Amino acid sequence: MVTIEFYPAEINYRIVNSKAVVHIYGRTRNKEQVCVSDDSFRPYFYIELKQGADSESFLRKISRLEAEKRGEKAFFTGSEFVDKKILGKPAALLKVYANLPNLVPVLRDEAKRMEEVNEVYEADIPFVRRYLIDKGVFPMTLTVAEGDFISANSKVPVFRAENIRQASEEHMASPKILAIDIETYNPTLKIDVQKNPILMIGFYCQDFEKVLTWKRFETKESYVEFVDDEASLLEKAKKIIEEIRPDIITGYFSDTFDWPYIIARAEKHKIRLDIGLDCSIAKANSRSETTEIAGIVNLDIFKFIRRVVSRKLKTESYK
16 A cells, blocks of 8 residues: 555546445645545435334435436435434434435435434535535645555546545645736627637746737737647647646636637547546536536636625726
8 A cells, every 4th residue: 555645636527337436636745746535435415304203214215216307306215314413413424425425415305205214414515615625625735645656547646545634734836827818809799609710829837828819019028929720729728737837827717718719619620638637628607607627626716706806896897
């Protein structure tokens, strides 16, 4: 068994062989990137039975219970009674395990409808957050993992953890942060991602600055690089991100504009934007206005200011 120390940065999970596997991306003490995987953690929530309910009969019921959501079968994979406190008072709760994290709400709703159930608890905690809470691990804080390196389709070494815990309160001193911004053709002042191309992409991080464009003009700035067309612009941008390997990628209003636009234009040119550290393609979710790049923390500064800093700002506009 091998022991490694690393600073977790980005955490997600994937379903592998019908099982949730947590992936924790970060850097070791010598600043090498690593992915720590853990397939031992199971999604769960708590059930409080009514006073006088037949617990054995209830356990038989949930062991046979099945529900369905969009073609996926939801069922309980195990249960155990645990001692907890509710509003400071001792309580014996049934800890029930679900087969998949996204099916916890389905099983919660089924449990609430059962006559023996008084209340359910902690069914709304996202799976990754639940993992971090239970393991006592904080992002960007020194963490110890015990296990072995395994072979996997990944741009960084993958370490399968058998045990994981926070080592100390020591933080990652200087995460690598890459800022990105785009400029697009917009003659009518209306966004049309299918018709209007990206004209320019700018990058900035410590010891690196670059502006890519395919519209040529006279300049003495050494950081400006001209390419042949929009497709070449996107291919070069992809290469820059892969070479820099940032821990955090950031922008302003980037989840709503920059990333959805980049992803849409890459799709139009049939460019595979597989910049995720697990070789996955960057994905933009228009409904939640989020962008997922596996292994890289994506931080939209606009959303951070609006949600966290805005109360202290004396401004009428976020532009």
